[in-house]
Amino acid sequence: MASNVNPTVRRRRLGQELRRLREQKGMTAEAVAERLLVSQSKISRLENGRRSISQRDVRDLCGVYEVEDHRIVDSLMNMAKESRQQGWWHAFGDIPYSVYIGLETDATSVRNYESLLVPGLLQTREYAEAVLAGMEPEATAADNAKRVGVRMKRQERISDPASPLRFWAVVDESALRRVVGDRRIMREQLEHLVELSHQPHVTVQVLPYAVGAHPGMVGTFSLLEFSDTADSSVVYLEGATSDLYLEKHTEVQHYSVMYEHLRAQALNPDHTRRFMADVAKEYAR
Template sequence: MASNVNPTVRRRRLGQELRRLRELKGMTAEEVADRLLVSQSKISRLENGRRSISQRDVRDLCGVYEVEDHRVVDSLMQMAKDSRQQGWWHAFGDIPYSVYIGLETDAASLRVYESLIVPGLLQTRDYAHAVIEGMWPEATQSEIDKRIQIRLKRQDRLTDPDNPLRFWAVIDEALLRRVVGNDRIMADQLKHLAELSMQPHVTLQVLPYSVGAHPGMYGKFVILEFQDAMDASVVYLEGVTSDLYLEKPNDVQSYTVMYEHLRAKALSAEQSMEFIHQVAETYGG
């Protein structure tokens, strides 16, 4: 296992291998759970990489699956050990969306649709502060500061000189028009969007009101893709109290098709930049 693969991705790969071994054995997750006297949800979370996997978990599962090749067992045990290492985000304590951050950190590209707020990786500090303060009115200043620090740290992927994140966003006109903070903050934010869109690895398209109804009206989503063919694409749907990760090929394909429809309806990258400048002028930018 390469040392530059983050723990979330290691855990995901290990979970995929454990699922493969279970399916080769012809067992259901419920049957495995009954054998180990654990909940079915634990087996599912181990296999989808949403739960930390201990070496004991691997040993027990290999026993159930009757894996006799010690080299395979040793390799899986090492993967489990590596998966328990900590990513940079662990320094900030308990983060409810840490799984997503881990995936985003290792992703090769992101395709984002956002309808209400500027995508987190594109936010200025002042805009991020106003958004976080507005969305979590009961958060303490310490909690707000932590969220801002994490958001700005995540943005390092866009400026990584060796491995910049390929970022494509379709954004609704509504998020350009909604005043978050004040006019100065909005003017600075839209100027920042225009500057980022000049980067060769960043593409922004605006979906104007004039297109009417469109597939994105279901809500925002992110499609994460990875460099290594071992790592299947993931669709991320953010919720208030919990998040959803879709990995089944049919689900990913459905969102990919939806995204292509959104791209086709949106203004071109050049038209979008001009549109953003026009809106910025209404804020005095």
């Protein structure tokens, strides 16, 4: 499903290169913004890859940083052009978490912790429909149908024969016990989880109530990793109105350690499958 040119990743790499040039020049983002008569927040958004960057922006920044090598300027200009192309998700219209989708599309592995829901990449269509209807009660049926379509399209990474996504999910028992939709939907969802967990690149672990307090109680999160060494790992924190992306090494390391604790406290994959199968049988009754 991943294309040769991922606009989200291109923006991210371009932003990293522009930040490197600024720091090499010994300038602050505030000083650059003052030179270009723009806001400091614009410079920050360009550097963190959260904002589309034009070739004019690249040209102006290269001028401020006194980049004289035309090959570097041309390369950055080409990256800016590619970053403005549309990814597959744009065909669905305005998607609130499109930045995350772009990163997920290019990631080689994702480690996900969910406290209340089955992870989106492992949801059945009916479960996804029921989740979105409950979480977005004011959304139109058309909007929710679009989001379900995006979710189903994202799941193609799991079954991609050429480069399947390495997906590791730690799921709180709450997600299995909360009846989303109805008991039939929950039974089929859990059976689907058991089936997916047999795939070599998918690992599912349940964190049972009996564990008590644990690091994941601060909230759900995902850790995304990439094959290209130029792309640093990212921690994704989903919010109701805005999302947060953490890329500093210390922040990523902190969440990586948290995840290792969650994995250690959760049931192992074999016990998890038996646990989910037993809960599915409860729903069947």
